[in-house]
Amino acid sequence: MALIRLTKEFNFEMAHYLSGYDGACKNIHGHSYRLFVTVIGEPISEEKHSKLGMVMDFGQLKELVHRRIISKLDHALLIHDTPESKELQPLLTKNFEKVEIVAYQPTCENLLIHFAAVIKAELPSNIRLHHLRLNETITSFAEWYDEDNK
Numbered sequence: 001m002a003l004i005r006l007t008k009e010f011n012f013e014m015a016h017y018l019s020g021y022d023g024a025c026k027n028i029h030g031h032s033y034r035l036f037v038t039v040i041g042e043p044i045s046e047e048k049h050s051k052l053g054m055v056m057d058f059g060q061l062k063e064l065v066h067r068r069i070i071s072k073l074d075h076a077l078l079i080h081d082t083p084e085s086k087e088l089q090p091l092l093t094k095n096f097e098k099v100e101i102v103a104y105q106p107t108c109e110n111l112l113i114h115f116a117a118v119i120k121a122e123l124p125s126n127i128r129l130h131h132l133r134l135n136e137t138i139t140s141f142a143e144w145y146d147e148d149n150k
Protein backbone atom coordinates (compact mmCIF):
# COMPACT_ATOMS: atom_id res chain seq x y z
CA MET A 1 0.00 0.00 0.00
CA ALA A 2 1.38 3.40 -0.99
CA LEU A 3 -0.24 6.62 0.07
CA ILE A 4 0.36 9.50 -2.31
CA ARG A 5 -0.36 13.21 -1.88
CA LEU A 6 -1.68 15.17 -4.86
CA THR A 7 -1.65 18.96 -5.03
CA LYS A 8 -3.48 21.29 -7.38
CA GLU A 9 -3.03 25.05 -7.44
CA PHE A 10 -5.85 27.54 -8.02
CA ASN A 11 -5.73 31.30 -8.52
CA PHE A 12 -8.44 33.86 -7.91
CA GLU A 13 -8.77 37.62 -7.57
CA MET A 14 -10.92 38.76 -4.66
CA ALA A 15 -11.67 41.98 -2.81
CA HIS A 16 -12.42 42.20 0.89
CA TYR A 17 -11.97 44.32 3.97
CA LEU A 18 -11.38 43.40 7.58
CA SER A 19 -14.15 44.88 9.72
CA GLY A 20 -12.87 46.65 12.83
CA TYR A 21 -9.24 45.96 11.91
CA ASP A 22 -6.59 48.34 13.25
CA GLY A 23 -4.68 48.85 9.98
CA ALA A 24 -4.93 49.57 6.27
CA CYS A 25 -6.83 46.33 5.58
CA LYS A 26 -9.97 47.86 7.13
CA ASN A 27 -10.37 49.50 3.70
CA ILE A 28 -11.71 47.61 0.68
CA HIS A 29 -8.73 46.16 -1.21
CA GLY A 30 -7.96 43.14 -3.36
CA HIS A 31 -5.58 40.21 -3.50
CA SER A 32 -4.43 37.73 -6.12
CA TYR A 33 -4.98 34.64 -4.01
CA ARG A 34 -3.16 31.34 -4.62
CA LEU A 35 -4.82 28.27 -3.16
CA PHE A 36 -3.00 24.92 -2.97
CA VAL A 37 -5.21 21.90 -2.32
CA THR A 38 -3.49 18.66 -1.25
CA VAL A 39 -5.35 15.37 -1.01
CA ILE A 40 -4.03 11.94 -0.01
CA GLY A 41 -5.02 8.44 -1.02
CA GLU A 42 -3.94 5.25 -2.74
CA PRO A 43 -3.54 5.09 -6.52
CA ILE A 44 -6.27 2.97 -8.14
CA SER A 45 -4.83 -0.48 -8.96
CA GLU A 46 -7.71 -2.11 -10.87
CA GLU A 47 -6.25 -2.79 -14.33
CA LYS A 48 -9.50 -2.06 -16.20
CA HIS A 49 -10.28 1.17 -14.30
CA SER A 50 -10.21 4.31 -16.48
CA LYS A 51 -8.35 6.11 -13.67
CA LEU A 52 -5.73 3.37 -13.23
CA GLY A 53 -2.69 4.67 -11.36
CA MET A 54 -4.42 7.82 -10.12
CA VAL A 55 -5.35 8.74 -6.54
CA MET A 56 -7.88 11.14 -8.05
CA ASP A 57 -8.05 12.64 -11.52
CA PHE A 58 -6.56 16.17 -11.27
CA GLY A 59 -9.52 17.20 -13.44
CA GLN A 60 -12.02 15.93 -10.85
CA LEU A 61 -10.27 17.91 -8.12
CA LYS A 62 -10.25 20.98 -10.37
CA GLU A 63 -13.98 20.64 -11.09
CA LEU A 64 -14.84 20.34 -7.39
CA VAL A 65 -12.78 23.32 -6.25
CA HIS A 66 -13.89 25.46 -9.18
CA ARG A 67 -17.56 24.74 -8.67
CA ARG A 68 -17.61 25.19 -4.90
CA ILE A 69 -15.00 27.92 -4.38
CA ILE A 70 -13.35 29.60 -7.37
CA SER A 71 -16.51 30.27 -9.39
CA LYS A 72 -18.06 32.02 -6.39
CA LEU A 73 -15.03 34.00 -5.20
CA ASP A 74 -13.10 34.95 -8.35
CA HIS A 75 -13.64 38.69 -8.99
CA ALA A 76 -16.01 38.84 -6.02
CA LEU A 77 -16.21 41.23 -3.10
CA LEU A 78 -16.46 39.40 0.22
CA ILE A 79 -18.41 41.19 2.92
CA HIS A 80 -18.44 40.16 6.56
CA ASP A 81 -22.05 40.17 7.75
CA THR A 82 -21.89 42.64 10.65
CA PRO A 83 -24.35 45.27 11.96
CA GLU A 84 -22.10 47.93 10.33
CA SER A 85 -22.20 46.28 6.88
CA LYS A 86 -25.99 45.73 6.90
CA GLU A 87 -26.65 49.18 5.39
CA LEU A 88 -24.02 48.64 2.69
CA GLN A 89 -25.12 45.16 1.64
CA PRO A 90 -28.25 46.01 -0.46
CA LEU A 91 -26.37 48.80 -2.25
CA LEU A 92 -23.51 46.50 -3.18
CA THR A 93 -25.62 43.49 -4.18
CA LYS A 94 -27.78 45.77 -6.36
CA ASN A 95 -24.82 47.28 -8.20
CA PHE A 96 -22.35 44.40 -8.45
CA GLU A 97 -22.80 40.89 -9.78
CA LYS A 98 -20.44 39.14 -7.40
CA VAL A 99 -20.87 40.10 -3.77
CA GLU A 100 -20.58 37.32 -1.23
CA ILE A 101 -21.90 37.96 2.27
CA VAL A 102 -20.19 35.68 4.77
CA ALA A 103 -20.65 35.05 8.49
CA TYR A 104 -16.93 35.33 9.23
CA GLN A 105 -14.14 37.90 9.11
CA PRO A 106 -12.54 37.18 5.69
CA THR A 107 -8.99 36.54 6.86
CA CYS A 108 -6.75 33.93 5.30
CA GLU A 109 -7.36 31.75 8.36
CA ASN A 110 -11.16 31.86 8.16
CA LEU A 111 -11.19 31.37 4.40
CA LEU A 112 -9.17 28.18 4.90
CA ILE A 113 -11.57 26.89 7.57
CA HIS A 114 -14.45 27.49 5.16
CA PHE A 115 -12.62 25.91 2.19
CA ALA A 116 -11.66 22.83 4.22
CA ALA A 117 -15.27 22.16 5.23
CA VAL A 118 -16.54 22.60 1.66
CA ILE A 119 -13.88 20.38 0.07
CA LYS A 120 -14.07 17.65 2.72
CA ALA A 121 -17.82 17.38 2.23
CA GLU A 122 -17.43 16.54 -1.47
CA LEU A 123 -14.35 14.33 -1.64
CA PRO A 124 -14.90 10.64 -2.44
CA SER A 125 -14.74 8.49 0.72
CA ASN A 126 -11.39 6.89 -0.23
CA ILE A 127 -9.63 10.28 -0.52
CA ARG A 128 -8.76 12.57 2.39
CA LEU A 129 -8.04 16.28 2.38
CA HIS A 130 -4.45 16.44 3.67
CA HIS A 131 -3.80 20.19 3.76
CA LEU A 132 -4.55 23.56 2.22
CA ARG A 133 -2.31 26.54 1.70
CA LEU A 134 -3.67 30.00 0.91
CA ASN A 135 -1.36 32.81 -0.18
CA GLU A 136 -2.94 36.22 0.30
CA THR A 137 0.13 38.05 -0.89
CA ILE A 138 3.52 36.90 -2.15
CA THR A 139 4.86 37.11 1.40
CA SER A 140 1.81 36.03 3.47
CA PHE A 141 0.12 32.66 3.60
CA ALA A 142 -1.79 30.43 6.00
CA GLU A 143 -2.15 26.66 6.10
CA TRP A 144 -4.81 24.22 7.29
CA TYR A 145 -3.73 20.64 8.09
CA ASP A 146 -6.12 17.75 8.69
CA GLU A 147 -3.81 16.29 11.35
CA ASP A 148 -3.98 19.55 13.33
CA ASN A 149 -7.77 19.53 13.32
CA LYS A 150 -8.71 16.01 14.43
Ligand SMILES: Nc1nc2c(c(=O)[nH]1)N=C([C@H](O)[C@H](O)COP(=O)(O)OP(=O)(O)OP(=O)(O)O)CN2
Nearest residue numbers: 018023025031106107108109136137138139140142
Ligand atom coordinates in the same frame (compact mmCIF):
# COMPACT_ATOMS: atom_id res chain seq x y z
N1 LIG B 1 -3.17 36.75 10.41
C1 LIG B 1 -3.61 37.55 9.43
N2 LIG B 1 -3.15 38.81 9.34
C2 LIG B 1 -3.58 39.62 8.35
C3 LIG B 1 -4.49 39.13 7.38
C4 LIG B 1 -4.95 37.79 7.50
O1 LIG B 1 -5.74 37.30 6.69
N3 LIG B 1 -4.48 37.05 8.52
N4 LIG B 1 -4.86 39.95 6.37
C5 LIG B 1 -4.41 41.16 6.24
C6 LIG B 1 -4.76 41.96 5.02
O2 LIG B 1 -5.93 41.50 4.43
C7 LIG B 1 -3.68 41.92 3.93
O3 LIG B 1 -3.50 40.59 3.52
C8 LIG B 1 -2.38 42.50 4.31
O4 LIG B 1 -1.41 41.54 4.59
P1 LIG B 1 0.12 41.89 4.71
O5 LIG B 1 0.93 40.66 4.62
O6 LIG B 1 0.31 42.74 5.92
O7 LIG B 1 0.29 42.71 3.36
P2 LIG B 1 1.40 43.72 2.92
O8 LIG B 1 1.10 44.10 1.52
O9 LIG B 1 1.54 44.79 3.93
O10 LIG B 1 2.65 42.76 2.95
P3 LIG B 1 4.18 43.03 2.59
O11 LIG B 1 4.49 41.98 1.55
O12 LIG B 1 4.90 42.75 3.87
O13 LIG B 1 4.31 44.41 2.09
C9 LIG B 1 -3.58 41.78 7.27
N5 LIG B 1 -3.14 40.89 8.28
Ligand SMILES: [Zn+2]
Nearest residue numbers: 016025029031
Ligand atom coordinates in the same frame (compact mmCIF):
# COMPACT_ATOMS: atom_id res chain seq x y z
ZN1 LIG C 1 -6.49 41.76 2.52
